[in-house]
Amino acid sequence: MSKLYVGNLSWSTTEDVLRDAFGAYGQVTDAVHMKDRETGRYRGFGFVSFSTPDEAQAAIAALNEQELEGRRIRVSLANDRPGGGGGGGGGGYRGGYGGGRGRGGGGGGFGGSGGGGGGW
Template structure:
């Protein structure tokens, strides 16, 4: 539930004080380039991720209250 104006850099900056960020990305529509309203931040450790969740969940970023949680790990195969 990110603001449509949140950029990759804004996302990274918001989370950077909670640990070493390996990657951060705001997901965008591949046709329009418009933000899809969510993103991912990858920390170097689970403890750092938990610290960010505890500190930033339900806080405001770019004028919107954000939800911060752990993403489900991607599966290695197709469904069935």
């Protein structure tokens, strides 16, 4: 199974419209237009899954940068989309300053020595 990212969708585009548009290029196993959890409104991007990679590639070749319901859509393999997918973020940072603060060694950023008096 191959999943495609579909971006720049009209907020009125439904999953049925996605199935119809992409179904011309193979067997669509899933189609979803992502919704905002709070408002329930479509977010302008979604995913379409095909049963084979060849079908997915055919859809990319045919539909990327083409117009769907008045918008020029962007179609790519889901794991290749620009921006790395958003969300997640940060990694292993757990806060704190790793020393230097409150240990009598300068490092706090304010006051301390050599600051020149502020210039007010």
